[in-house]
Amino acid sequence: MWMKRWLLQGFAPIVLAACGGPSAAAAGNPFKVTQVATFSTPWAMAFMTGSGRPLLDAALVTEREGRLWVVDTRTGAKTAVSGVPKVLVAGQGGLGDVAFDPEFVVNRRIYLSFVERGPNGTSGAALGYGTLDLADRAHPALKAFKVIWRQQPKVQGDGHFSHRIAFGPDGFLYLTSGERQKFDPAQDQRGNLGKVLRLTTEGKPAPGNPWALRGGIAAQFWTYGHRNLLGLAFAPDGRLWETEMGPKGGDELNLITAGRNYGWPNASNGSNYDGTDIPDHKAGDGFEPPKVWWNPSISPSGLLIYTGDLFKGWKGDAIIPALSGEALIRVDIQGDKARKADQWPMGARIRAADQGPDGAIYVLEDNGRLLRLTPRTRP
Numbered sequence: 001m002w003m004k005r006w007l008l009q010g011f012a013p014i015v016l017a018a019c020g021g022p023s024a025a026a027a028g029n030p031f032k033v034t035q036v037a038t039f040s041t042p043w044a045m046a047f048m049t050g051s052g053r054p055l056l057d058a059a060l061v062t063e064r065e066g067r068l069w070v071v072d073t074r075t076g077a078k079t080a081v082s083g084v085p086k087v088l089v090a091g092q093g094g095l096g097d098v099a100f101d102p103e104f105v106v107n108r109r110i111y112l113s114f115v116e117r118g119p120n121g122t123s124g125a126a127l128g129y130g131t132l133d134l135a136d137r138a139h140p141a142l143k144a145f146k147v148i149w150r151q152q153p154k155v156q157g158d159g160h161f162s163h164r165i166a167f168g169p170d171g172f173l174y175l176t177s178g179e180r181q182k183f184d185p186a187q188d189q190r191g192n193l194g195k196v197l198r199l200t201t202e203g204k205p206a207p208g209n210p211w212a213l214r215g216g217i218a219a220q221f222w223t224y225g226h227r228n229l230l231g232l233a234f235a236p237d238g239r240l241w242e243t244e245m246g247p248k249g250g251d252e253l254n255l256i257t258a259g260r261n262y263g264w265p266n267a268s269n270g271s272n273y274d275g276t277d278i279p280d281h282k283a284g285d286g287f288e289p290p291k292v293w294w295n296p297s298i299s300p301s302g303l304l305i306y307t308g309d310l311f312k313g314w315k316g317d318a319i320i321p322a323l324s325g326e327a328l329i330r331v332d333i334q335g336d337k338a339r340k341a342d343q344w345p346m347g348a349r350i351r352a353a354d355q356g357p358d359g360a361i362y363v364l365e366d367n368g369r370l371l372r373l374t375p376r377t378r379p
């Protein structure tokens with residue numbers, strides 16, 4: 001009963017001491033951990049981007065099982081959003097990423113990625129948008145939702161959907177499309193699995209894409225040869241970075257360059273889970289190698305490029321949440337160079353990382369907690 005009331009009413013943030021709860025971060029980590037709220041199967045979160053910020057200190061959080069919440073990150077108060085599309089919940093699939101339109105202040109549009117059912121036991125990722133009506137703060141509603149893009153082909157199985165959204169400085173929508181654990185589609189130009197796509201805000205191929213002249217589905221492609229791409233983010237200098245779950249020992253941080261082939265399943269610094277080898281990346285093989293890779297695997301579930309002032313010295317760096325690694329990882333980025341910097345144990349599978357308006361870092365644990373990270377000592 002106490003727990004139920006606590007969840008329903010929201011609650012004042014609880015500071016976890018360095019030696020606190022069972023999954024509190026390690027004492028040596030450079031941040032203080034504050035529990036903000038709890039969710040069921042959280043998958044992604046987004047603070048409103050751009051100017052205006054009418055949702056200051058509020059974020060949207062998706063739950064894989066098909067729910068969308070507005071959460072006040074100061075108080076932890078959660079409000080369910082109605083009008084979310086029906087999603088197929090199975091395996092890794094369900095409701096996925098959420099993103100604010102860069103013109104949200106004007107058009108109130110948000111984008112959602114999710115998994116939908118296909119014929120004969122198949123499924124596939126989809127992308128759509130709707131208008132977020134916040135006029136009644138107690139009953140936020142997603143209205144006029146429409147699907148604008150779909151994975152092709154739909155296949156059986158329930159893994160590697162990816163479907164991560166990032167808006168570029170060019171105003172186009174970049175979207176990851178996983179290879180659905182089918183390997184070869186990543187190299188197949190007849191389908192959009194295993195690709196990074198560059199789309200208009202209406203889900204059409206963006207003008208100027210590498211294979212625009214070929215037409216058809218290839219006109220959507222920005223890069224190909226990918227596996228399970230769960231992180232996608234632009235750096236302040238305009239470069240696009242991506243994290244990718246590779247096979248055993250082959251997780252990657254990639255710098256995404258238009259038209260390049262990233263090698264899956266023909267090249268990987270890891271090996272297949274059945275023990276068979278995959279040729280490592282090497283110079284001259286025609287494949288773009290990762291800037292950073294992890295063996296053993298850490299299972300990168302997202303990617304934040306930090307732009308705040310709160311954590312000194314991290315500006316422009318990658319903050320990577322890790323599932324099997326149960327860690328938050330910092331990769332130092334300088335231009336097109338990247339190197340491992342820190343790996344902070346978190347004592348739990350970390351599902352997502354995002355940055356708040358004040359530069360605090362928010363993480364979602366896979367088991368449901370939303371945590372705020374702030375510097376342990378303020379300079």
Ligand SMILES: [Ca+2]
Binds near residue numbers: 268277278279280281
């Ligand atoms: Ca290999």
